[in-house]
Amino acid sequence: MLRVLLVEDQAIVRQGLKVILEQDNGISVIHEAENGQEALDILEKQVIDFVMMDVRMPVMNGIEATRKIKGRWPDVKILILTTFNDDEYAVQALQEGANGFLLKTSESGKLIEAVYSCMKGGLTIHEEVAAKVMPRLLQRSKNSSRMDVEFTERELAITKLVGEGMTNKEIAEKLYLSIGTVKNHITQILQKTGLRDRTQLAIYAVKHDISDV
Known part of the structure; x- marks a missing residue:
């Protein structure tokens, strides 16, 4: 409940x-x-x-x-x-x-x-x-600093999907991963970027215009 x-x-x-x-x-x-x-x-x-x-x-x-x-x-x-x-x-x-x-x-x-x-x-x-x-967020990204975080291809793909508002389950199904694996990747991504949660990560993805690889 x-x-x-x-x-x-x-x-x-x-x-x-x-x-x-x-x-x-x-x-x-x-x-x-x-x-x-x-x-x-x-x-x-x-x-x-x-x-x-x-x-x-x-x-x-x-x-x-x-x-x-x-x-x-x-x-x-x-x-x-x-x-x-x-x-x-x-x-x-x-x-x-x-x-x-x-x-x-x-x-x-x-x-x-x-x-x-x-x-x-x-x-x-x-x-x-x-x-x-x-x-507006995309416009702000044009004036923001270059993204200097080094992502793996998998991390970029997951970050993009988080930016599209997908849940862990939806991301797992799309990328043929387990939900646990997706959670682990998101945890690593948050640590790399210094972001607090996946909502901030979604905004980050949009602001940096992250696209699939």
Whole structure:
């Protein structure tokens, strides 16, 4: 059972999200918070697997909360859910370690699908947002320094697929590897690049325009 924390300052929205998520028997919303600070307080006391969080909230917004949560509990998955189709929010959230970014206009099935995708290591970005975010990240790469990390051909292939949002299982199937082998490669890649998690690796892949070999 996935233990979910909902972080949203509007009670009626929280109630609606809880109803949607708990339609799935594998998901349980065990706590709710009105802002990022409350979320941190809950995480201090409770074991949480997944955080679904708004961006604009009083006291502490979702971007700052994402940074602090990932800094202290890196294994907790975070999905940003907002009404604002703002690519800057998306870029900031992903850079801070968020595992996905969806708009509240998403269908209920998409929300549940996103939860499981994030838990499996996927990167979920709303189509409307991705259309603006990816070109921005690619543009930034043109001004960034040359990629100076030496990857093996296998590591490059895996990094590319992580950048495409694939899960470990999907990567394993595509490259005819075991899931354990893929995990080991990703661990080595993260060590080489000094990145924190696969979300940062996905952004790294896009920014450096890594293509298959």
